[in-house]
Every structure is written in structure tokens, then in C-alpha cells.
Amino acid sequence: MALESKLKDNSTRMNKLYRFGMGLDMKNNSDGLVSRLFGNLVSSMRKFLFRILSVGPIPNHLAFILDGNRRYAKKWNLQEETGYKCGFWALMPMLKYCYELGVTYVTIYAFSIDNFKRGPKEVQCLMGLMQEKIEGLLEEESIVHQFGVRVHFIGNLKLLPESVKVGAEKVMKATANNNKKVLLICVAYTSTDEIVHAAQESCQRKWDEIREMKPGGGAHSFEISNESQEEEERRFIKLVDLEQCIYMGVAPDPDILFRTAGETRLSNFLLWQTPTCLLYSPGVLFPEIGLRHLVWAVLNFQRAYSYVEKKKKQL
Amino acid sequence: MSIYHVYDLNRGLNVPKRRTNCRIMGLGAEVQKVLHWIAQSGKIGLCLLWIILHLIIGIWYFAVDIVRAIESYLISSGLFKRYKALDISKVRYLAIVIDSEEARQTSKIIELLRWLAAIGIKSVCLYDPDGVMKKFKEAIMARLGDAKLSEEVTVNDPLLDQKFIALEFVSFLDGKEAVAKAANLLFDKYYLAGDQEKPIFTESIMVEALKAIGCVETEPDLMLVYGPTRCHLGFPAWRIRYTEIVHMGRLKTMKCGSLIKAIHKFTMVRQNYGT
Numbered sequence: 001m002a003l004e005s006k007l008k009d010n011s012t013r014m015n016k017l018y019r020f021g022m023g024l025d026m027k028n029n030s031d032g033l034v035s036r037l038f039g040n041l042v043s044s045m046r047k048f049l050f051r052i053l054s055v056g057p058i059p060n061h062l063a064f065i066l067d068g069n070r071r072y073a074k075k076w077n078l079q080e081e082t083g084y085k086c087g088f089w090a091l092m093p094m095l096k097y098c099y100e101l102g103v104t105y106v107t108i109y110a111f112s113i114d115n116f117k118r119g120p121k122e123v124q125c126l127m128g129l130m131q132e133k134i135e136g137l138l139e140e141e142s143i144v145h146q147f148g149v150r151v152h153f154i155g156n157l158k159l160l161p162e163s164v165k166v167g168a169e170k171v172m173k174a175t176a177n178n179n180k181k182v183l184l185i186c187v188a189y190t191s192t193d194e195i196v197h198a199a200q201e202s203c204q205r206k207w208d209e210i211r212e213m214k215p216g217g218g219a220h221s222f223e224i225s226n227e228s229q230e231e232e233e234r235r236f237i238k239l240v241d242l243e244q245c246i247y248m249g250v251a252p253d254p255d256i257l258f259r260t261a262g263e264t265r266l267s268n269f270l271l272w273q274t275p276t277c278l279l280y281s282p283g284v285l286f287p288e289i290g291l292r293h294l295v296w297a298v299l300n301f302q303r304a305y306s307y308v309e310k311k312k313k314q315l
Numbered sequence: 316m317s318i319y320h321v322y323d324l325n326r327g328l329n330v331p332k333r334r335t336n337c338r339i340m341g342l343g344a345e346v347q348k349v350l351h352w353i354a355q356s357g358k359i360g361l362c363l364l365w366i367i368l369h370l371i372i373g374i375w376y377f378a379v380d381i382v383r384a385i386e387s388y389l390i391s392s393g394l395f396k397r398y399k400a401l402d403i404s405k406v407r408y409l410a411i412v413i414d415s416e417e418a419r420q421t422s423k424i425i426e427l428l429r430w431l432a433a434i435g436i437k438s439v440c441l442y443d444p445d446g447v448m449k450k451f452k453e454a455i456m457a458r459l460g461d462a463k464l465s466e467e468v469t470v471n472d473p474l475l476d477q478k479f480i481a482l483e484f485v486s487f488l489d490g491k492e493a494v495a496k497a498a499n500l501l502f503d504k505y506y507l508a509g510d511q512e513k514p515i516f517t518e519s520i521m522v523e524a525l526k527a528i529g530c531v532e533t534e535p536d537l538m539l540v541y542g543p544t545r546c547h548l549g550f551p552a553w554r555i556r557y558t559e560i561v562h563m564g565r566l567k568t569m570k571c572g573s574l575i576k577a578i579h580k581f582t583m584v585r586q587n588y589g590t
Contacts, residue, residue: 055365114589191552192518199498200516207506207513236507237499239491267589268556272491275444275549279560299372304544314415315444315487315549 046291050101053295056302059255061105062098063277065269066091068261068285075285081125086287088133092143097294099147099181105251107184109269113159113193127161130187134167138174148180154247155189156197184251191271194247199237201245206236248273255308256297260286276311278304380564387572398575402582403435410535410558412550414542415445417566424448425458427541428480430571434578438465438481440535444548446486456482465531483531490551497524525553534558537581539574541566559584 066087073083091108098106110130116123137144137151144151153168160168168187243249253273257266262283266274280297282289390398409431418424424441431439441448448455456462465483501524505513514520522532530551538547538560545562547555561577563569
């Protein structure tokens with residue numbers, strides 16, 4: 001009973017934190033004049049801080065690997081599911097801060113293809129949580145409506161349960177006309193799978209192009225016969241073809257990639273898109289991430305801006 | 316009322332109204348000037364605050380660099396016991412990423428490779444985007460002495476008895492362009508070769524294609540980045556799925572102690588590969 005009560009307290013505390021972070025309680029809490037004033041003061045200070053940061057270059061695209069949810073649950077003696085929920089509650093204010101700051105694209109690594117190897121109960125729990133949160137995106141008070149966010153689900157969606165896949169497609173369709181901000185949610189995603197898919201897609205498209213040019217000709221008509229041609233001209237599939245077929249082609253390359261919990265690897269996330277991306281690995285567990293981490297990352301981005309821009313032009 | 320009187324009356328009535336309008340317009344212009352001045356001052360104030368913020372961060376990093384330099388010196392001198400016994404067997408393949416401008420300092424690269432050889436690292440992949448180190452590979456290997464190219468090392472060589480360091484030289488062209496070449500190979504093999512059924516490409520098919528065009532498939536366990544920022548600068552994407560990426564600062568300020576610390580920290584990492 002004591003444990004249940006503790007879990008409930010933690011859950012209520014996290015829920016309050018989420019609602020406070022999203023500014024959801026400010027309108028409804030009629031008897032919280034002090035908390036409302038405090039909330040407005042905090043919000044004004046944050047906006048003032050963002051105005052100072054905006055003197056320098058602001059990153060256009062941020063990516064997040066949400067690491068440390070299970071370790072957070074273990075640290076606070078919570079169930080793993082609560083750890084993931086705490087991660088989600090920390091994510092929403094972070095998205096709000098990013099969009100308020102002026103970041104246009106935010107990508108999150110919600111579920112890797114490698115995560116399917118976890119225990120079936122854990123995978124089921126994650127899928128259930130994902131479905132619940134995907135449905136929540138369409139609610140009136142969600143961040144999608146607040147900031148006019150277009151949502152893309154990136155990855156091999158065929159690997160997802162039907163209900164999650166349908167929910168994802170529904171959200172993508174409902175937000176297709178939003179054009180102010182973009183949220184890319186990587187589910188059933190790995191970079192290597194993305195690259196393989198891009199290779200297959202570009203081969204198929206090139207094959208369809210060839211068949212349209214000479215219908216009924218088949219493969220035999222296109223044998224490479226001219227040995228004097230440059231090797232690159234002989235190639236049917238070029239780098240630009242792959243770039244057009246890559247899942248993440250709907251957004252520019254990220255400027256900063258956050259991975260929490262102090263881990264310094266990319267775990268098969270955005271490997272193709274991050275040659276000049278600043279990799280930032282704060283030691284904090286994801287449910288504990290806050291505004292200060294975002295501000296620190298942006299300041300470091302501004303310090304490195306001229307070098308990164310030079311490298312982008314060279315590569 | 317006579318016309319003359321109306322005229323006078325009208326002139327009398329109109330003069331104060333025109334003066335009032337002029338005064339109001341003058342006041343409006345003044346207010347606008349003041350608001351414009353406040354806005355300009357506000358912008359200048361924000362710029363000053365931004366500069367102060369970056370100055371504070373610059374001072375912070377300067378202090379951190381001094382502390383790291385002292386720590387590195389203490390590690391090199393053998394003062395810390397925990398750095399004396401490194402479990403090098405965990406570092407089977409090490410990648411060094413260097414900014415192309417800094418990669419021209421071949422003497423620094425050779426010094427770094429000598430440190431790595433002294434620590435016990437047997438296989439190193441050297442990467443810079445423009446392929447500067449690739450161009451100077453003969454010179455680097457000649458000056459280093461006990462070094463061989465990775466491609467020349469036969470599979471039979473037992474790693475533990477290896478008395479040389481195996482080097483691989485990689486550039487940006489071995490990354491995305493190599494994947495495009497592999498995709499082209501697959502296109503030739505499965506689409507152009509006949510009317511056979513087109514298979515669904517898998518990662519193993521892609522790996523075979525990359526091997527066929529001469530790409531090395533070994534994934535580095537640890538990547539040390541020497542440059543102004545922590546970016547992998549386009550290292551072949553296929554090979555860094557689970558590679559730990561550590562920023563070491565600029566090549567010109569490299570320190571042996573920092574190298575030992577980075578390798579030691581890596582040996583303490585436990586990966587779960589997504590499970």
C-alpha cells in the first residue's frame with residue numbers, strides 16, 4: 001500500500017510538472033493567483049532569455065535521443081512504465097522551449113528497430129504508451145495546435161502494430177496543412193534500415209524510369225555497352241537519388257543532437273544526417289532534462305557556428 | 316451677422332484649431348522618436364547581455380582547459396593508479412577523426428600514433444574529410460616505422476603477437492559516395508541483370524555490396540575526434556552504429572594524459588545495443 005501510494009504521489013507530481021511546464025493549469029486554476037503570477041513571471045523570464053539568445057544564430061533543427069528513462073525509474077524505485085511516462089512529461093516542455101526559441105524542426109528517437117529485441121511485455125507497454133500519446137497529439141490543447149506543428153512519423157512503419165500505425169497515419173494526415181513547425185518522430189527506425197530502404201527505393205524508381213522510357217524493352221536493352229564512358233556517368237544510381245529517397249529527406253540535417261544519460265554513441269540514429277551536427281551528451285537522465293541543457297547546447301552551437309557552417313559548405 | 320464679420324469670426328475660430336493639430340502631430344513625432352530610441356537601446360542592451368554571456372562561457376572553458384591540462388599531466392606522470400592498468404582488449408578498433416586543416420600536421424599525427432602504439436592499440440582507422448592523411452599515408456607509415464596498412468594484414472596474424480600497428484586511411488568519399496556505388500552495384504545485379512524477381516534489400520545484402528566495392532566493414536569501438544567541435548565529419552555512416560564518440564579538442568593541444576583518460580572511460584562503458 002505504501003509503495004502504491006508512493007507511485008501515485010510520484011505520478012501526480014509528474015503530472016503537475018507536465019501541466020505546469022505546458023502552461024495548462026494557468027487558465028483553469030482560479031484560486032492559484034500566486035502560482036499563476038509566478039508562472040507568468042517564469043514564462044516572461046524564459047522569453048527574455050530567448051530574446052538574448054536570439055541575438056546569435058539559432059539552430060534550425062534539433063534531434064533528441066531520449067535515453068535514461070529506465071535508469072530514472074530504477075533511481076526513484078518506480079516501474080519502468082512510469083519511467084517512460086516521466087520521459088514523455090519531460091519531452092513536452094522541451095518541445096515547447098524549442099519552438100518558443102525559434103527552432104523549426106525537432107526530431108525525437110522514440111523507438112528503434114533494435115528495441116523490438118526487448119522483453120515482449122516491455123515492447124507491448126511501449127507500444128501502448130506510444131498509441132496513447134499519438135492520440136493525445138490531436139487534442140485541442142496539445143503542442144501541435146499551440147504551435148501549428150506538422151508531424152511526420154519516420155521509420156519502417158510496417159513493423160509497428162496496426163493500431164499504432166493507423167494512429168500515426170491519422171496524425172500525419174490531420175497535421176499535413178500545418179506549416180509553422182515540424183516534429184519528426186522516429187519509430188521503428190535505424191539509420192542502416194533507412195539507408196537500405198533508400199537504396200531499394202532509388203533502384204525501384206530508376207527501374208520504373210527506364211521502363212517508362214522504353215516499355216517492353218526489359219533489362220537487356222540497357223546493357224552498359226560503351227566502355228569509354230566515365231564511371232560516374234555509367235552509374236544509374238547517384239548520391240542525389242539516395243538523398244531523395246531517404247526517410248529524413250523531409251527535413252534539413254540537424255544542427256545539434258542531444259543524447260542524455262551521458263552516453264556518447266549514436267545507436268544507429270541519424271548517422272547519414274549528422275556529419276556536421278554538434279553532438280551533445282549531458283549526464284542528466286532524460287526525465288530530468290531542463291531548459292538549462294537546451295540553453296547550454298545553443299550557446300555552444302553559437303560558439304561553433306562559423307566552423308560548422310564552413311564544414312557544411314565543404315562536405 | 317455681416318459677411319465680413321463671419322469671415323473674421325471664421326478666421327478667429329480656425330486659427331486655434333490649426334495650431335492644436337500641429338501641436339498634436341509634433342507630439343506624436345516626438346513619441347515615435349522616443350519609442351524608436353527605446354527600441355534601439357533595447358537591442359543594444361540585448362547584444363551587450365549576449366556578449367557578456369559568451370564572455371562568461373569563454374572564461375569557463377578557459378578554466379576547464381587549465382584543469383584538464385593539469386589532470387592530463389598528472390595522469391601521464393602515473394600518479395593515478397586507476398589509469399595504470401588499461402584493459403586494451405576492449406578497444407579492438409579505434410577511429411581517429413581529424414579536421415582536414417589540422418590533418419596537415421603530420422608530425423602531430425605520428426606522435427599521436429606512437430602514443431597509441433605505446434598504450435597497446437593495434438588497429439587504428441584515420442579519417443579526415445578531404446583525405447589529407449590518405450595522400451600522406453606513405454610518409455606517415457615510413458616515419459612511424461612499425462606500421463602496416465590494414466588491408467595488408469592477413470587474417471592469420473594473431474592480434475596478441477602483433478608487433479606493429481595496422482592503419483586504415485579513410486575519407487568522405489568512402490562514406491556516402493560508397494553507399495551510392497553499392498546501391499548501383501545492387502541495381503546492376505538485381506534490376507538490370509534480367510527479369511528475375513527483385514529481392515527485398517536487407518542490411519546483409521548492403522554489407523555484401525559494400526564489401527564488393529572494397530569498403531572495410533569493421534566498426535570502430537571508439538572514435539576520438541580532434542578538432543574544434545564534437546562532430547564525426549562524415550565518417551562512413553554504416554560503420555559507426557554503436558561507436559562511442561569522444562571529443563579530444565584540437566590536435567595542436569593534444570595530450571597523452573587525455574588520451575589515456577578517454578580510453579579508460581571507454582573501457583568502463585557497458586552497452587546494451589538497444590535491448
